[in-house]
Amino acid sequence: MTSSTETINDGWGPALSDGERLCLRCVAGAMIPASAVLGMPGADDPAIMADMASSVKRDRPALARLLRGIDEAAGGRLADLDAVAASALLDRLRAADPAGFAVAEAVIARAYYRDDRVLMAIGMEPRPPFPKGFRVDEGDWSLLDPVRDRGPIWRASE
Amino acid sequence: MPVTNDPVDVLIIGAGASGAAVAWSLAETRMRIVCLEQGDWQQSSRYPSTGRDWEARQAEDYAIHPNRRAMPADYPVNDDDSPIKIANFNGVGGGTILYAGHFPRMHPSDFRVRSLDGVADDWPIDYATLEPYYALNDRMMGIAALEGDPAYPPKEAVMPPMPLGSTGEMLGRAMNELGWHWWPSDSAITSRDYEGRAACINLGHCGHGCAQGAKASTDVTYWQEAMRARVEVRTKCRVSRIETNDDGMATGAWYFDGDGREVFQPAEIVIMACNGIGTPRILLNSASERFPNGLGNSSGQVGRNLMFHPYALVRGRFDRPLDGYRGSRVFMWSMEFYETDPARDFLRGYCYQFTRGNAPATTALNGLGDGLLPWGEGHHAAFRRLFDHQAGMIAICEDLPEEINRVTLDPSLKDANGIPAPKITYRLSENSQKMLDHSVARGVDILTRAGAKDIITRSPLPYAGWHLMGTARMGNDPRTSVVNAWGRSHDVKNLFIVDGSVFVTSGGVNPTSTIQAIALHVADQIKTRIHDLFD
Secondary structure (H helix, E strand, O other): OOOOOOOOOOOOOOOOOOHHHHHHHHHHHHHHEOOOOOOOOOOOHHHHHHHHHHOOOOOOHHHHHHHHHHHHHHHOOHHHOOOOHHHHHHHHHHHHOOHHHHHHHHHHHHHHOOOOHHHHHHOOOOOOOOOOOOOOOOOOHHHHHHHOOOOOOOOOOO | OOOEHHHHHHEOOOOHHHHHHHHHHHHHHOOOOEEEOOOOOOHHHHHHHHHHHHHHHHHHOOOOOHHHOOOOOOOOOEEEEEEOOOOEEEEEEOHHHHOOOOOOOOOOOHHHHHHOOOOOOOOOOOOOHHHHHHHHHHHHHHEOOOOOOOOOOOOOEEEEEOOOHHHHHHHHHHHHOOOOOOEEEEEEEEOEEEOEEEEOOOOHHHHHOOOOOOEEOOOOOOHHHHHHHEEEEEEOEEEEEEOOOOOOOOOEEEEEOOOOOOOEEEEEEEEOOOOOHHHHHHOOOHOOOOOOOOOOOOOOOOOOOOOOOOOEEEEOOOOOOOOOOOOOOOOOOEOOOOOOOOOOOOOOOOEEEEOOOHHHHHHHHHHHHHHOOOOOOHHHHHHHHHHHOOOEEEEEOOOOOOOOOEEEEEEEOOOOOOOEEEEEOOOOOOHHHHHHHHHHHHHHHHHHOOOOEEEEEEEEOOEOOOOOOOOOOOOOOOOOOOOOOOOOOOOOOEEEEOOOOOOOOOOOOOEEEEEEEEHHHHHHHHHHHHHHHHO
């Protein structure tokens, strides 16, 4: 774990502090909980959290501000509230600051939906698009016949 | 101490869509041609689609908004006073690195809006003037298309169109039931191997750099040919201003090189190719005793008449699985509502660019923003209803020119070299708003006919200021325009502009095809008139 004074040399400010990471984990778990039925981890899964915390760049300052604000609104730490109270608090804060929470949602979703377990559970191969690419069916070009039959629709300019 | 380089015959500022085309065309003259580009060459191995974190990286170094990206190549843009935010890319290839490759031509009527509809102004050139350059540009860029589109005069296709996929079939059937026009898009994407470029493999990430090289960004098209013809591209060189002499002629440009040194590049001909924001920025920053209101600005039109294309989005959810994140982002358009219809409450019109679905994180973020994807227990079930089950369209609306919509120099915001940043002042016109409303209503009709549920609309899209036009307009009258019918400044007879700044009106289609056709037209005029070019 990094401390609050650690700086990542990527130009986007200090790393998330231990407290901010703990808060982020609670937010991530509330947003996307695990599903035993579907065999999917929650967004608070340790591997996903580690990926999330280490990869957030341009959103880091705004995310850190949001997380500190959440903890402050929780009277100390969001992690110390029980699940019902934490969920109610997050609902209230999201309604008041949708733009701020959109940053957290982006960070969480982008880390969650690249985890191998998650991708396989939603039917994707766990790989980047390049170089294998994907297949797209050509489609039925005869569908254009009625469009042709109606004739030109462009407007002459002279 | 500032450095002065050896003089060149032609200095092109900007290596994007238009700079590349004009450089390639002029290369055959054997003149010494240098292009200054503030960004750098892109490495396809660094494009987001090469990594597992592709969706996250789309919002980082390859984000569309320059203030978000904030890379060394970028300059800040103050667009606080505009509901539509600027999208661009700075580097060799310019906006073509990030564009989706939707490549419609403007229509014949677009050049005659005053004559036909009594609004704005006619262009001093017409479709017939540009037609051979459109065709040449299609061959140079490698455009996939299907001949016979009833929305256009006849035109040749370079290669077969991009696949319709299940999304195109479904939407095409709905359009047929409504009796409305649709057609596979002209796409700047190779559907077949073409001139050393591999065919598209449906990565689905055209909008953040094509790792396959199938998308026609000018770094892999025109620039390869131009450099083989000995045009020099000098990267990491940010131009601050154009210098002039006592005869009122441009003598070259001042720029900051990659080490921050100020350098003067003398030139016989200066060509601006910096887009509808960058070009007026430099011209306004070139104000001097001779040109107190900015270079080439005796008309007062430099920076004015800024046009975007206001975008509306309509997206729906379907019960059946569709193409989702697979396949080119552009594949099919409709010009049903393109031409003026007196029965409507607005003039001019718009096209639809149909869209497939999105990758998983984007699906989730859209769902959260649309209120279709909850936090907590219901997240997974709701996500599965959306993922691979969405499709829709965006409407690209014609934006008529208004002097109050403009680019000026920000009094305090500057880039890393101390050059004033552009400030955007823009408001949506009543005509544009009515057009947006119409496009949303008809878009809902289309998706409803196709069987969509949970239809979401967004209008105008805020982060969609891709198309930057009108800020150094073309015209025959020096009192009301900045350049003449062949791109030469009315005021400075060796200064040319070839980017979207010269558009008189915007049309209702993506502008890159027309920008490049104009650049080729201007280049041909320079070559044809070379012996009396400055008369």
